[in-house]
Amino acid sequence: MYDVAIIGGGPAGLSAALNIKIRNKSFVLFGGIEKVTGLTKAPQVDNYLGLPAMSGADMLDAFKKHAEHMDIEIKHEKVQNILNMGDYFALNTGANFYEAKTLILATGHAKAKYMPGEREYLGRGLGYCATCDGPLYRNKSVAIISENQEGEEEANYLSELCSEVYYIPIYKAEYKVNEKVKLIQEKAVEILGDENKTTALKTDKSELVVDGIFIVRNVIPMGQLLEGLEIEEGSIKVDKNMAASMPGVYACGDAVGKPYQIAKAVGEGTVAALSAVKYLDHLNTK
């Protein structure tokens, strides 16, 4: 069991990891599968003290080199789901399970809007992790809507189990799906179903009859990642110590709201880390 699980390998998560490391607590840091953060997209950053006129990608590189120098390892796994077990948290990345006494959520800004039908059919044929739920659809037909190339792996995996796999990418790339996967280059518009479960995916051009649908997003909506966490205007609600609405949970950076700025993310990562350390020290003296 780790003292802290940090979710997010951007400026907020790296800053939190650095401070947790310095305070000598055990931790695991998840950076997601795609090695992209909000920062990699910034063409030039002029407002970060000490590192003038740098591209976002170079700045993130500098941050990561600092982390490496401190022997901080980033696990390139995406946390799919977190369960609050009372006195610890269980994290599922699809491939592995982890346990931690506290959490620091630094997942960036979740821009995703729910698709029509998504909330209605969540858990009733609609899911976010094919690796976790794929076996439920053995010999059945499924569709995967994906914002990134991570979905290609999931589609290839499902093609080993399912009778039919449709892949609907929402990005442009050379799609590396095998011949059993049907590539559908149409716009997914609505998840359809009956009173019990999902039955089809409606696109702008057709209707795909399926038993299950998976949506692979860059950022999993926070309410789905950790159920019961208080969200305010799309961001995680925190106090000035970066404590979220559940004991032992801290959040920082773009995930907690505006302004979306690197300096704020780094500062809040530090505060979240120090608050988590204080909480752990308090646990140990109980």
Ligand SMILES: Cc1cc2nc3c(=O)[nH]c(=O)nc-3n(C[C@H](O)[C@H](O)[C@H](O)COP(=O)(O)OP(=O)(O)OC[C@H]3O[C@@H](n4cnc5c(N)ncnc54)[C@H](O)[C@@H]3O)c2cc1C
């Ligand atoms: C085009 C552009 C230009 C910008 N220019 C500037 C600028 O000039 N100055 C400035 O101060 N700011 C700028 N920003 C904003 C800045 O990039 C963000 O404020 C900053 O990156 C926020 O850091 P963060 O760590 O909170 O989130 P992010 O950098 O978005 O990092 C989030 C991390 O969480 C990971 N993650 C998410 N979900 C999961 C999960 N379930 N499991 C595992 N990992 C997960 C992601 O993979 C990522 O590594 C710009 C942003 C953009 C898009």
